[in-house]
Amino acid sequence: MKAAVLERRGVDGVIWRDFPDPVPAEGESVLRVTASSVNRVDLYMRDSGSGITHTLPQVMGVEAAGEIVEAAPGSGLEPGTKAILFSEAYCGRCRYCLAGDQPLCENVKIMGEHRHGGFADYIAMPSSCFFPLPNDADLVAAGALMTGHLTAWRMLFGKRALRPGESVLIVGIGGGVSAAALALAVRAGATVYATSRDEAKRARAVAAGAAGAFDSGGDWPVTVDVVVESVGPATWDRSVRALRPGGRLVVCGGTSGQTVELSLPRLFFKQIEIIGSTMGSYPEFAAVTGVVAAGLSVAVDEVFDRADYPAALDRLAAAGRRLAVLTNSPTERAESGLRSAGLRSCRLRAGAREAVRSSRIWRGSFPSGALAPRRGNRLGAASVCDGAGATPPLSSSATPGSPAASYYCKGSVRQ
Numbered sequence: 481m482k483a484a485v486l487e488r489r490g491v492d493g494v495i496w497r498d499f500p501d502p503v504p505a506e507g508e509s510v511l512r513v514t515a516s517s518v519n520r521v522d523l524y525m526r527d528s529g530s531g532i533t534h535t536l537p538q539v540m541g542v543e544a545a546g547e548i549v550e551a552a553p554g555s556g557l558e559p560g561t562k563a564i565l566f567s568e569a570y571c572g573r574c575r576y577c578l579a580g581d582q583p584l585c586e587n588v589k590i591m592g593e594h595r596h597g598g599f600a601d602y603i604a605m606p607s608s609c610f611f612p613l614p615n616d617a618d619l620v621a622a623g624a625l626m627t628g629h630l631t632a633w634r635m636l637f638g639k640r641a642l643r644p645g646e647s648v649l650i651v652g653i654g655g656g657v658s659a660a661a662l663a664l665a666v667r668a669g670a671t672v673y674a675t676s677r678d679e680a681k682r683a684r685a686v687a688a689g690a691a692g693a694f695d696s697g698g699d700w701p702v703t704v705d706v707v708v709e710s711v712g713p714a715t716w717d718r719s720v721r722a723l724r725p726g727g728r729l730v731v732c733g734g735t736s737g738q739t740v741e742l743s744l745p746r747l748f749f750k751q752i753e754i755i756g757s758t759m760g761s762y763p764e765f766a767a768v769t770g771v772v773a774a775g776l777s778v779a780v781d782e783v784f785d786r787a788d789y790p791a792a793l794d795r796l797a798a799a800g801r802r803l804a805v806l807t808n809s810p811t812e813r814a815e816s817g818l819r820s821a822g823l824r825s826c827r828l829r830a831g832a833r834e835a836v837r838s839s840r841i842w843r844g845s846f847p848s849g850a851l852a853p854r855r856g857n858r859l860g861a862a863s864v865c866d867g868a869g870a871t872p873p874l875s876s877s878a879t880p881g882s883p884a885a886s887y888y889c890k891g892s893v894r895q
């Protein structure tokens with residue numbers, strides 16, 4: 481098969497080349513990859529990889545959506561079914577897995593970090609990591625869903641869930657996580673603000689539902705209940721100051737550096753909470769895919785041919801954007817684009833690079849409005865996927881390999 485292979489560290493370290501087909505271990509199934517998106521972790525793996533146990537050469541890519549071509553016996557999966565991968569191969573035995581908190585698994589192997597990733601013709605993963613999708617799923621959008629949306633979901637609705645009436649400030653809008661956080665928080669009915677140094681990004685944030693957007697380098701004239709932070713030292717002090725007493729600062733990264741200073745009196749007098757967050761759990765992934773299934777848009781900036789992966793990485797490094805998706809054939813790019821509700825003005829020609837501004841997964845699969853809380857009704861996130869009195873989305877009883885949407889939106893799915 482062909483794959484984007486990390487041969488060595490550095491800007492010229494990734495090569496699109498022949499690579500041995502994956503050989504599934506017991507209990508693993510194989511996905512033929514249609515789309516996978518570029519993330520900042522790809523840059524980290526290319527340039528450092530420090531602290532992540534792996535060996536070179538390694539196939540890159542922490543996301544993948546495509547079609548099942550080989551299903552493990554007893555997995556319940558069917559060849560020919562579309563699927564998206566949960567990128568964390570978790571052990572299922574440690575105390576964290578038993579508590580349903582897979583990102584903390586003591587033995588986790590994340591694709592594209594600890595094991596071969598999704599920028600390849602094929603990938604093998606434990607069958608429990610396969611989320612089957614309906615036949616009309618848009619795999620381009622699915623290929624951009626895992627990392628950004630799951631991380632954002634956990635930040636907003638994880639250990640300390642957003643409550644009705646609360647406000648959110650998203651610092652440094654523009655990347656995959658922050659864009660997903662904006663969409664999810666607006667969808668939940670929160671009052672949302674954003675910051676960016678880029679005026680165009682601020683305008684896009686307001687157009688996407690933000691109540692206000694401010695220059696990241698200036699004053700932020702708001703106080704909020706929750707700050708979503710991924711910038712680090714460049715904005716840290718103002719992020720802390722923007723919190724109301726009792727507020728919480730949720731951190732998933734530090735693009736401007738790794739170390740910050742914290743005023744301890746501000747911490748204890750205001751009784752604020754600082755929460756670290758990364759990726760998300762299996763039940764959280766089922767929940768966020770259910771919300772996307774209910775109509776939440778997945779923003780994608782650009783679609784590349786996968787052979788252009790090194791160029792997409794360079795563009796990500798230069799522009800700080802993540803929302804590029806790479807697909808494995810011109811035909812699939814075209815077909816996937818034509819199926820998407822948001823692609824009416826987009827011309828996905830064979831061999832062309834086209835901008836995709838908005839697309840949706842599972843168009844037409846759900847009754848309109850059945851699962852969607854309306855802006856202003858102050859619904860908490862736990863209600864987002866609670867269609868027809870179904871189970872709240874963060875239940876830990878999701879069945880590995882079961883259709884996520886069917887589980888989390890049971891009673892509301894037409895398939």
Ligand SMILES: [Zn+2]
Pocket residue numbers: 570571572573574575576577578584585586587588
């Ligand atoms: Zn585990």
